[in-house]
Amino acid sequence: MTLLILAYLGGILTIVSPCILPVLPFVFSRAGQSFSRSVLPMLAGMVLMFALVATLAAVGGSWVVQANQYGRWLALALVALFGATLLFPKLAERLTHPLVSLGDRLSQSAQGGTTAGARPGASFLLGIATGLLWAPCAGPILGLVLTGAALQGASVGTTLLLAAYAAGAATSLGLALVVGGRVFAAMKRSLGAGEWIRRGLGGLMLAGVAAIALGLDTGVLAQLSTASTGGIEQRLVDQLGAGRAATTASANAPTANATGTSAAPRAAGPSMMPVRDTTMAAADVPAPLPVEGQLPSLDGAVQWLNSPPLTAQALRGKVVLVDFWTYSCINCLRTLPYVKAWAQKYHDQGLVVIGVHAPEFAFERDIGNVKKAVHDLGVDYPVAIDNNFAIWRGFHNQYWPAHYFIDAQGRVRYHHFGEGNYAESERVIQQLLREAGASQVASGIANVQASGIQQAADMRDVRSPETYVGYERAENFASPGGAVHDQASDYRAPSTPSLNQWGLAGDWRVGPERATSMQAGTRIVYRFHARDLHLVLGPNANGQPVRFRVTVDGRAPGDAHGTDVGADGAGIVASQRLYQLVRQSGDVRDRTFSIEFLDPGVSAYAFTFG
Template identity: 55%
Template sequence: MASHDHLIDAARRLGQRFRHDAVRAEDRGPADGEDALWPAEDEFSLAGATDWLNSPPLTGADLRGRVVLVDFRTYTCINWLRSLPHVRAWEEAYHDSGLVVVGVHSPEFSFEHDVDNVRRAMGDRSIGHPVAIDDQFAVWRSFHNHFWPARYLVDAAGRLRHHSFGEGGYEEDEAVLRQLLGEAGAGDLGPEPVPVDARGIEAPADWDTLRSAETYLGYDRTAGFASSPDVVPDRPHTYTAPERLRLGHWSLAGSWTVGAESSSSTEPGGRLTCRFHARDLHLVVAPPAGATVRFRVRLDGRDPGPDHGLDVDGTGSGSGTVTEPRLYQLLRRRGAVTSGTVEVEFLDPGVAVYALTFG
């Protein structure tokens, strides 16, 4: 919808003013065109959520007397996934002292509006705390939020006291959290910081070697498309990939339909190629309804071997299957990190690719 596109554009412009690290947070969700980071009211609101997971609907009044961590997320966001171990650790350590975590799922991609997809994704992450389904971005706007992930701390009186955006800042978050619990009368909170168990796709990025930025694969937000011809929007077309790619560029080969938010293969054998510099490479991808899609990954023209990601066959052959719409880890490099070229060949038609992310 045009109005939604306008909101995304406004959020992108406004978000750049507040972004503290362009790699470590996303700022592309809808905004209301104002510069304020905080609600006009003193108290926070969860009004406007279209559904709730793990809880009946909650209000600020319901949570009065508890310290609340409001965690904005969209389930395919790698930045949120890498922040989750910290939120999980705080919830486990401080729940009995009065902390309540409330997730707010404000979707980035169209398939993230499907509450069944969100429910499955939260279950996959063993998330048991309340999650507000914010499909219309009502809660997002009430906080004047611009980022995935974003963390807001609310004191026991219902007042917003602290915020942090993206990855990092965890020590300050925890210090403020403990301060607010102390103000609310909590007793001994134990040592800080609490231990954090971050593994698999939730492990921290290798920031020292990361040179690649998130790459969107639909024409609304993409950059660095290198196939011939240039993008033919919204209809099937046969693309040819160049022999070599520059760092940060990507290409399609075979028959694809390039849409606003994703590119969809229309025949078996479609290929997606990207030149990147990072330890980890992830792909946000969805199969056609009721089907699965087999794929094979090549790194610099070879099977990835020990550099395979969590969603690629552990034998190192590079094979995998897209079974549901989510973020898939295709590569986690074990040795020295250098620039490389990844090629993903989809052996079945109908797959939709949304974004490449790195770590």
């Protein structure tokens, strides 16, 4: 029941979402007309189309995304026609007779000169077009509903949640129509401005079409608006403790901790969380390589970068390396130089490398974020965005990073989880290329010189484990009184933390996935032992940068500063990603790290070490 209520509330909040603003003129074109013959059919058409798109997105594949894009352009054309008939009533006279007839009907319906003249069919059609434009404005709550359906399969519960979300949106839009109708009626009585109102609505509709066509509904408006609902919806999501739903998967095997030793998997509600395997121990490559299974379908990707969609059938005859990664995972980033080297070295001999980006944190589901990371990291091979974990499930995968090696017959022949074993993995590539008939396969091992954040960890000196800041998986939290879940609270940092203890200082809101700073001057303190310290951070809810200052043992880091920090400890959180804050060049010993945020709104997700 709680889920249904939150889904309904999430739908209500859609009315103030930035990208819904260009759609509102289409809605207000019904204001002041008969509720049963005009307003209700439009809302019904809009909710029906939205529910249809959302349901297909929950159970369909990449073709649904493409179909929805074509549908949006069709909807834009239809709404533009409505707007033109409102703005230029004589336009219909200049068209051919069928279009004149259609334009007159649409114009009369959109103008709604009288209550009796309102046409339910045209209102329903406008509602369908509006629904196609509105569906992409959904926020975090709907994202969780769709993700849950993709991971667990469609169900009656999913359908009810979608219906609740759509009903909430219809409620808020219906109220807007009632209010809008009264305002327009008052203007007509006092000013006699009915004709100008009609033309104004037509102009606004055409402006909205232009804004959506140019991407301003999700771009510029999202940056300018102060009424973004993402943060509000995320707070509702956090109340459920469901912020991790996007990365929930079944785990049937032991996982590994930061030192590479076997450990029991952690529970996360009814199922287990996939984890990062950082195993560094060497493993012998079996000879001959056994057959572990067939290459699963790749159709579940929601989008492909650097390539058109690839299929298992089209890859026959090629040796394929599938790399499961996510862009804020330090272990993934440290394997990336080797994967890129193999992709370049063996491309002409028949190797195809596919990066499957499966998000760990909610912000990694944002395709724009992934595109930027792919560009910044210099990844030029195909990347499948696996936001629904369809490809992940097809491989029965449980780890970041994970590498699967497929032969030219489409058979999985070898796999490796975590960092390390690079020489063995490259020899597997060479063996599979020879089996496929490639000539003059290089026998040497790639000489990879990684630097910066991608440099291999010095595991001999790593005594601090990966540490999550959100309460769902947090450990060793040492602020007095413990963490207060899902509400703002004033924290004090531990005065003398022991190794691997950490705490917050100032006003923070701790959710299941992250902690969010509620004021300037907040801090995070961590007593660690490692060469490198990284922290996954994001700017404030409006995307505005957050300045910070780092100290190590109470002083500016100097030569121990990371790539994202100056020697004076100053830095800026400008995007949602992993930041390297400390890299020591001398002796590694227990040190106390502190980061102070000079602006409010930063989100902190997880510490990693190397």
